[in-house]
Amino acid sequence: MTTLALQRAEPLGSASTAQAFRTAQGGLIERRRTLDFTFDGKRLTGCHGDTLASALLANGVRLVGRSFKYHRPRGILTAGSEEPNALVELRSGARREPNTRATMAELYEGLEAASQNRWPSLAVDALSVNALLAPVFAAGFYYKTFMWPASLWEKLYEPMIRRAAGLGRAADAPDPDIYDRAHAHCDVLVIGGGPAGLSAALAAGRSGARVILVDEDFVTGGRLLAERREIGGESGAAWAARAVAELQSLPEVRILSRTTLFGVYDHGSYGAVERVSDHVAVPAAHAPRQRLWRIVAKRAVLAAGALERPHVFGGNDRPGVMLAGAVRTYLNRYGVLPGRRVAVFTSSDDGWRTVADVLAAGGTVPAVIDTRASVPPQLRRMAEAAGARVVVGGYVAGTKGHLGLTAIQVVDGYDSTETIACDCLAMANGWNPVVHLDSHLSRRPVWNEAIHAFVPGPLPSGMRAVGAAAGLFSLSGCLESGARAGAEAATDCGFAASAEPAPATDPESEGHIPLWRVPRPKGKAFADFQNDVAATDVELAHREGFRAVELLKRYTTLGMATDQGKTSNLAGLSIMAELTGQSIPSVGTTVFRPPFTPVAIGAFAGHHRGKDFRATRYVPSHAWAEENGGVFVETGLWLRPAYFPKAGETDWLETVVREVETVRARVGVCDVTTLGKIDIQGRDALAFIERVCANPFATLPVGKARYAVLLREDGFVLDDGTIARLAETHYVMTASTANAAKVMQHLEFCRQWLWPELDVQLASVSEQWAQYAVAGPRARDTLRRVIDPGFDIGNEAFPFLACADVTVGGGIPARLFRISFSGELAYELAVPAAYGDAAWRALMQAGLPYGITAYGSEALSVMRIEKGHAAGAEINGQTTARDLGLGGMLAKKKDYVGRLMKERPALTDPDRPMLVGFRPVEPGARLRAGAHFLALGAAPSLEADEGVMTSVAYSPSLKSWIGIGLIRRGPERHGERVRAYDPVRDADVEVEICSPVFVDPKEEKLRV
C-alpha cells in the first residue's frame, strides 16, 4: 500500500493510470464527456464539470507549483477562490494568463496549463536551494539583506530577487479578447449561491421583487454540492438544482453565475466580474471574455459563506495536505479521491464528516487526529469501525514525502510520536466567515468568541448577512437565516414577502475548539502559504517590534499578493496574539479592500483600449484633411489637423513655413470649429454679458463683434474670445478650444446662481456650426465665390469686426464674422455642421485661383505668436489681464466678475512679469518655450528668475525664431537684453526684449 502511495506521489501520473483517482461513481461531473487537457505539456484527461484542480487530482497530480520564495513543492490546498498554492499559467501566447487558481479554472477541451515559478522543471527546481537559504529569506529580508551598497539595488539585488521569487509571467502580446461592461439594478442583491443565498433569493424572488443572485461558481449550490447532506428528504445538491430551476422560472430573478462580486461601494453599488468565456478555449465570435458589472441594489443579502482554516504544523505545505472541506468537495462533487489513504487532522466535529465521505468514495482512513480533549463518542465509534487509528488530544507535528505527502508524524496526548503512512491529510480547524465584502466600506469585523471567528461588524446600509457568512454554520441555520433575510429585504422594497418555514435537514454537530498552531512542529510550519510566511517569521516580527497587524503584514508579507491572506490571516494574527499575550480581537485585523479576488485590468478597461482609451472628437473638415494627407494632433479630445504636407516637403517646419507664407501673401483656410460657441439670448442678455466680461459691451451694435476677456472670480483671466451681436437680444460668444466647457459651465453658474433674476437663455451651439477661418489678402476674393450673390462683403459694407447672417450654396444659412487671429484680412465663416465638409471643399475650390492653402494648428499658432496674441500658454490661470497687456481695455464704469479681486496688491504689483516679445540677439539662434529669464551675467537661482518664455515659433515673416513670454516689468524694458536660460534642454540664449507684436504692429492689414 505504501509503495503504491509513493508511486502516486510522483508529480505526474503516467498515462496508463489516466484518472486513476476518479471514484467509481458519484459527483456532479459528466463522466462520458471527457476533456483532454495538458499540464506542463503532458496530455491528461478530465471530465466535463471538473475544475483544473479536480482533473489534476483525478490524474494523481499533486505537485502543481513552487512556492513564492523558497520554491517549495506545493499542491492543491482548497477547492475554491481562496486557493493560495495551485496557481498556474493558463493558455498560451497572447492569452497566457498568470496566477490562475487551478481550483477556479473550469476545465475545457484543449486547456493548456503550466506550473510557474520553477526552473528548469516543476519536479527538479534549481532554485529550491532558496529553501536552504531560508535564514536569509526570512521576514524582512528585503529590508535587511540588501541595504548596502544601495547602488546595487536596481542593477543586482532586485533583478536577482525577482527571478528567484515570484509568480507567473504575463502575456507578451496584446490581449486579443474583448471585455465588456454593464450596469444592473435590482431590489435585492444576493451575494453567494449556497443554501443561505438560494433561500434568500427564493424568498425575495417569490414576492415579485427584482433579484440578482451572484455566484462565483459555474454550478450554483455552494457547499450543498460538496457535502453529503439532506434537505427535506432529498440530497442537498438536488435541492439546490430545484431551487435554481425555480429561480430561473421567475421573470424578475437573474442568476449571474461564474461571477465574482468583488467590491462593495457607496450607496448600494457593487462591482462584479462575470467570466463569460473563461470556460472555453477561445471566446465565441464577438463574445466578451469577461464582463464587468456595476450593480445597484436597494438591499443586499450577504451569503458569501465561510473559508476553512488550515492548521499550522511542520510541513503543512506539502502536496497532499488539504483542507478537509476541500477533500470533501473533491470526493462528493468531482468524484475524485485526493488520496487513497486520507488521514484527518481536526479540531472540529465537521472534520469527522470527511471520514465517512472518504470511506463512501472507496478510500481508507488510516488515522483521525483530533486536537480536542474529547470528541463526541458517535464520531469516534464511526471512525474506529472503519479501522482508523483515532488520536484524541494529539496533533500532527510534521509531514514526510519528497514531492508529496507519504506520512505524517503524530504526537498523541502523552507526547509520544508515531509515523502514520498516508497520501492525503485533511485538516479541519474551523471556518472563518467571509467578512471581506461587508468590510469594504471601512467597517471592521468583530470577534465572536462562541465560534472563534471574526463575524461581520456593523453592516453597510441595506445589507444583511446570513448563513456561514454571518457565523451560522449549520445547514438549518443557513436555510432559515437566508429565507428570513430574503423576505425582509423584499419587504423593505415594498413587496409582500414572507419566509416559508425552512425544510428539515439531517442532524449535524458543530463542536469546535481551534488550535492556532501546534505546540512543537517538526519543520517549517506555514501560516501563509502563498507568501511563504512561517510561524517563525511571525515570531521574528514580534521580536523585532513589528507587532501591530499592519506592521506584521508589511514586514512578513503575511496576507499579501493574490489571495490576500484568505487562508492565512487568522493564523498569523492568532500567533501574534499568543506572543503578545493579547486576545485575537485586540490584535485586530488589517483592512479588507476591494477586490475580493484579483480582477483583470482588461475587465476594468472594457472597450476603452487603444484609440478608444478616451473619446476622440473630429472636426467637420476631417474627411478632406485625411484625403489630403493632413497630419493630426490631439488637443484635448479633439483631433485637429496640425499641418498639411505637400509632395516634396521634407519636414514639418518646411510645411508650416509654406502655410504661413501663403496666408500672409495670399489666402489660407483653417478649421476653427473646435472653439466653443455659446448662444446667448434673452431680455437681459446684454446685462449678463456686461457682468461676465471685463471689457465693455454696452456700445456694441447689432452686426458687430468684439474681443472679449473673462475673468475668474479671483481676478485672474479665465479665457478670451469674441462676442458677436446677431440681433438686439441675441449674441454668440466664442471660447478657446481648451476652455470651451469651462466657460459654458462658468456662464451657467453665473446665470443660475449669481443672477437668477436676469432673463438669459444659454445654449451651446459648438456642435451645430462648423467654423472656418479664411485669412490672407485674398480672403475676401475667396469668400465672394462661396457666399451667395447679394451679400456685400466689401470693406465698407462689411468692415473689420462686422458680422452678418449670410447664405452659401444657394440658400444654406451661414454666419460671417470679420475677425482675425492671424493679423491678416480675415473672416470666420460658420455653416451648419452638416455642410461643414461641403463648405470646406467649396472654399478650397474657390481659393484655387488665388493659391489658397489649408493650414493647421501649427501655422495658426505661429501667426498668433507673430501677432503677440495670448493663448493657452499665457492664459494659464496665473496671469491677470494687466499681465497680458490687456489692462487698458478693462471697463472702468461697470461691475463684472473678478473686478475687485484683480485689484489685490499682489496682482497689481508693478514687478509682476508681463507679456512682451523676445528675439535672439544672434541671428538664427533657436528659442525654447519654458526658458527662464536671467539678467546678463546673473548666476541661475530662484531669486534671479525674472520670468518665463511661454511660446516660441520660427517666424517665416522675420526669418528668425521669436518668442513671447512674461518678464518682470516687461513693457518698460523694450531693447534690453537678458538670458533665456533653459537647463532642461541645455540652452542659454541671449535675447532682446521687444514688442510682442512682430508683424504689422499698426494693424493695417486687418482693415483693408
Added chain:
Amino acid sequence: MSEPATTPTPAFLWRPRGAWEGIAKIGGHGASADAPGIRLTLREGQGLATIVAADGREADLRAILAERFGLSVPEAGATAFDGERGLVWSAPGQWLAVSPTRQGFDALPAALQGVAAVTDQSDGRALVRVSGPKARTLLAKGVAIDLHPRAFGPGRAAVTSIAHIGVQFWQRDAGPTYDIAVARSFAGSFWGWLEHAAAEFGYEVA
C-alpha cells in the same frame, strides 16, 4: 479696387454630410447575423432645436406650443411626442424639439420671440434609434440608469453619459425602442462603443 468676377461654387458640392457618414456601415454585423438582437436605425435629416424658456414665460410657452404647433410640453425626465414630432425634456426649463425634417421648426423662433430662446441643433447631434430584442440589454451596458419597465418606460428621457460621452436618450415604445442623441463630433467614438457593445448580439444597421 477691381473685384474679380464672382463665380458661385457648383451646387453639387453643397451636399449635406450626415453625422454618421463614414462611420456607420449599413448591413448586418457581429454575431448571429441572421437573427440580429439589435437594430440600429440611423436618423439623418431630422430637425432638432433647443428650446429654453424665458424667465417666467413657461406658461406662455406651453400655450403657444399647444395652439400653434400642437405640441405639449413634457414634465421633467419625460417626452411628449405626436408621431415622430415632439419635445424631449433636457434640463429645467429646457427641451429638445424633434421633427422628422430639418424645416420642421422653422417657424419656432419667430413664434416664441420673447417667450423662449430657440437654437437650431439639427446638425449638432447625431441620432440613432436602437431597437430589437436586446435593445434594453445593450443600452444597460452604457448607461447607469435603471431601464427596467418598472423604472423607465415609453415616454421617459434622460441626460447622461455612455463611454464618457454625453448623451440624451429617450424611450419611444415598449419594444423597447430608444432614440439616442450624441454630440456630432463624438459620433465616431460613440459608434465605436455601440459596435463593441452590440457585437455579441448581432446588429443590423439601416
